[in-house]
């Protein structure tokens with residue numbers, strides 16, 4: 459998971475200069491939760507894609523804070539951590555399958571009202587934005603997710619063109635189960 463995240467998230471809009479040390483800390487919540495889910499895509503022995511989910515009330519405080527401040531109960535949400543697929547395996551419907559498997563997990567656990575995830579938002583004028591980048595917003599909307607501008611958080615990581623960690627703005631998207 460850490461290896462895939464570091465490889466895939468180097469690209470826009472994440473620009474994540476990942477380290478195994480940062481990953482170990484980030485992935486701790488998933489390892490510690492008996493209700494987390496990791497969906498793996500394998501080609502033979504090689505793991506080529508992965509997607510995760512975690513009860514929001516098992517996430518760290520920066521993730522739950524915007525929900526509490528907006529009057530929601532974190533325990534009502536299954537949070538989707540990420541979907542990462544090596545480029546050669548994209549465009550075959552696996553991104554859609556990741557959503558399906560995680561929403562099924564939410565229904566199986568039976569204690570959630572909604573599923574949610576957070577998307578990073580960068581300035582459209584950012585110098586590293588590829589001119590041909592196709593945002594995933596329309597795909598997420600087709601799957602029933604709605605952007606909630608009042609549910610936003612700041613989260614820090616080191617960008618590939620920076621020497622230190624900087625704060626990024628992430629906005630949550632929700633879908634009722």
Ligand SMILES: CC(C)(COP(=O)(O)OP(=O)(O)OC[C@H]1O[C@@H](n2cnc3c(N)ncnc32)[C@H](O)[C@@H]1OP(=O)(O)O)[C@@H](O)C(=O)NCCC(=O)NCCS
Nearest residue numbers: 466539540541542543547548549550551552553554597600
């Ligand atoms: C997000 C990701 C996992 C989706 O994987 P995928 O297998 O390509 O997804 P799908 O094949 O289900 O396609 C998803 C959407 O992308 C679009 N799409 C798929 N193939 C495409 C192609 N060749 N060209 C342009 N758009 C394409 C479609 O609009 C599709 O939506 P639809 O199913 O409603 O038509 C993959 O693109 C990825 O790893 N991206 C980098 C990491 C990332 O951004 N993760 C998401 C946030 S954590």
